[in-house]
Amino acid sequence: MNTLAEENYLKSIYHLSLNDSNVSTNQIAAALNTKAASVTDMLKKLADKELINYEKYQGVTLTSSGEKIALHIIRKHRLWEYFLVEKLHFKWDEVHDMAEEMEHISSVELIDRLDKFMDYPKHDPHGDPIPDRDGNFKKHELQPITALRVNETGIISGVRDHSTAFLQYLEKQQLTIGKKIKVTEIIEYDHSMILEVEQTKIHISREAAKNLLIVI
Amino acid sequence: MNTLAEENYLKSIYHLSLNDSNVSTNQIAAALNTKAASVTDMLKKLADKELINYEKYQGVTLTSSGEKIALHIIRKHRLWEYFLVEKLHFKWDEVHDMAEEMEHISSVELIDRLDKFMDYPKHDPHGDPIPDRDGNFKKHELQPITALRVNETGIISGVRDHSTAFLQYLEKQQLTIGKKIKVTEIIEYDHSMILEVEQTKIHISREAAKNLLIVI
DNA sequence: TAATAAATTTAGACTTGTCTAAAAAATTAT
DNA sequence: ATAATTTTTTAGACAAGTCTAAATTTATTA
Numbered sequence: 001m002n003t004l005a006e007e008n009y010l011k012s013i014y015h016l017s018l019n020d021s022n023v024s025t026n027q028i029a030a031a032l033n034t035k036a037a038s039v040t041d042m043l044k045k046l047a048d049k050e051l052i053n054y055e056k057y058q059g060v061t062l063t064s065s066g067e068k069i070a071l072h073i074i075r076k077h078r079l080w081e082y083f084l085v086e087k088l089h090f091k092w093d094e095v096h097d098m099a100e101e102m103e104h105i106s107s108v109e110l111i112d113r114l115d116k117f118m119d120y121p122k123h124d125p126h127g128d129p130i131p132d133r134d135g136n137f138k139k140h141e142l143q144p145i146t147a148l149r150v151n152e153t154g155i156i157s158g159v160r161d162h163s164t165a166f167l168q169y170l171e172k173q174q175l176t177i178g179k180k181i182k183v184t185e186i187i188e189y190d191h192s193m194i195l196e197v198e199q200t201k202i203h204i205s206r207e208a209a210k211n212l213l214i215v216i
Numbered sequence: 217m218n219t220l221a222e223e224n225y226l227k228s229i230y231h232l233s234l235n236d237s238n239v240s241t242n243q244i245a246a247a248l249n250t251k252a253a254s255v256t257d258m259l260k261k262l263a264d265k266e267l268i269n270y271e272k273y274q275g276v277t278l279t280s281s282g283e284k285i286a287l288h289i290i291r292k293h294r295l296w297e298y299f300l301v302e303k304l305h306f307k308w309d310e311v312h313d314m315a316e317e318m319e320h321i322s323s324v325e326l327i328d329r330l331d332k333f334m335d336y337p338k339h340d341p342h343g344d345p346i347p348d349r350d351g352n353f354k355k356h357e358l359q360p361i362t363a364l365r366v367n368e369t370g371i372i373s374g375v376r377d378h379s380t381a382f383l384q385y386l387e388k389q390q391l392t393i394g395k396k397i398k399v400t401e402i403i404e405y406d407h408s409m410i411l412e413v414e415q416t417k418i419h420i421s422r423e424a425a426k427n428l429l430i431v432i
Numbered sequence: 433t434a435a436t437a438a439a440t441t442t443a444g445a446c447t448t449g450t451c452t453a454a455a456a457a458a459t460t461a462t
Numbered sequence: 463a464t465a466a467t468t469t470t471t472t473a474g475a476c477a478a479g480t481c482t483a484a485a486t487t488t489a490t491t492a
Contacts, residue, residue, distance in 0.1 A: 088329040098323050105317050113304040
């Protein structure tokens with residue numbers, strides 16, 4: 001099996017790949033809170049194991065076996081997050097760090113049984129899709145609410161910023177997964193938005209709006 | 217916090233302490249499947265952290281803070297074992313290795329909520345007591361069935377050998393936790409025993425009998 | 433109680449994953 | 463298109479945890 005460090009590198013590379021096809025050394029260093037030199041060392045090891053495609057100075061991509069491992073770790077992370085929220089009643093902003101540890105538990109049988117125990121959830125508490133045991137998932141077609149115009153509606157279905165601060169802010173504003181929102185006004189000056197959620201008006205900045213995702 | 221290796225040493229020392237008050241370097245090496253020289257190195261580190269009392273060549277004991285950590289790890293191990301058996305329906309001989317990984321998940325809040333989720337179980341699937349969050353537990357007064365004489369009865373409540381092989385053997389013989397047994401005969405020649413469990417007669421060796429624990 | 437055996441520790445080395453400082457390559461801006 | 467800047471890699475070092483081989487201490491036994 002792979003070491004904990006290797007797993008964390010693969011997971012980070014996967015997440016970064018969603019925005020840029022080639023992931024740079026510095027991006028990985030920033031994501032993992034480490035130094036570029038350390039990243040270079042690890043990239044060589046991962047390339048030796050054929051988990052990434054790596055050419056000096058050119059950034060990296062995951063190989064299919066690297067991606068498979070990354071998706072399995074993400075599956076575990078999201079299933080444990082679901083467990084923590086749905087069964088142990090943690091709040092959505094409390095579960096990330098615990099799941100960071102739990103995602104490294106190795107048993108495949110365990111995670112399949114956990115999946116069954118919770119009746120095969122499709123999304124984690126933040127709206128992110130949970131890959132199945134083969135790594136497949138429907139990538140959801142979400143849009144930031146900034147895509148909406150006045151009087152248009154949507155259902156809150158995900159976030160782009162997973163920070164505790166943002167999640168707590170949303171919780172406090174009642175802006176949680178599944179809620180139906182309607183844009184009642186867009187302030188021209190700063191592009192902030194006034195939303196209607198369950199008969200209440202909520203004013204959010206453009207900054208926040210960009211990180212709140214909906215299905216239309 | 218402590219490293220994974222440190223936690224495993226503390227746990228092993230705790231278990232070995234139950235049989236011998238001073239635990240030797242070689243005992244620890246055997247338990248952890250490592251070399252005596254490695255153990256000596258680690259013992260120095262643990263002594264520096266005041267988790268064990270260590271004097272060269274004299275073996276070790278846990279300090280109270282070392283014991284507290286050991287009991288917390290054991291609490292986590294046994295609660296996760298209970299979870300795996302009761303909620304995910306694993307068999308009692310399948311859960312040890314998974315729990316070995318899960319016992320190192322650090323969140324105290326998580327384990328307290330898990331405890332509550334399962335309604336505060338007192339014993340793990342092998343009959344071992346689960347310490348509460350303060351490390352307290354009733355040490356059960358179990359005896360091997362070799363303590364019984366003919367026609368005496370008891371309730372199976374624990375095992376001394378936790379190996380997969382022994383657990384599977386017991387399972388196959390219906391000798392599981394909670395079953396009431398009666399000794400119907402003791403063979404003088406080899407001290408093997410014939411038990412009656414739910415109207416069935418079962419013949420077990422003295423070797424096995426010594427590892428099967430009951431309350432009278 | 434001296435010799436032998438067993439247990440334990442020390443010394444020196446190796447691996448993994450990290451770091452800093454310096455060198456090399458790639459990018460950007462003049 | 464060359465200089466300046468940024469990014470990446472290399473070189474060398476360190477901590478944690480482990481190992482083998484040798485030295486030392488303790489225990490056993492004759």
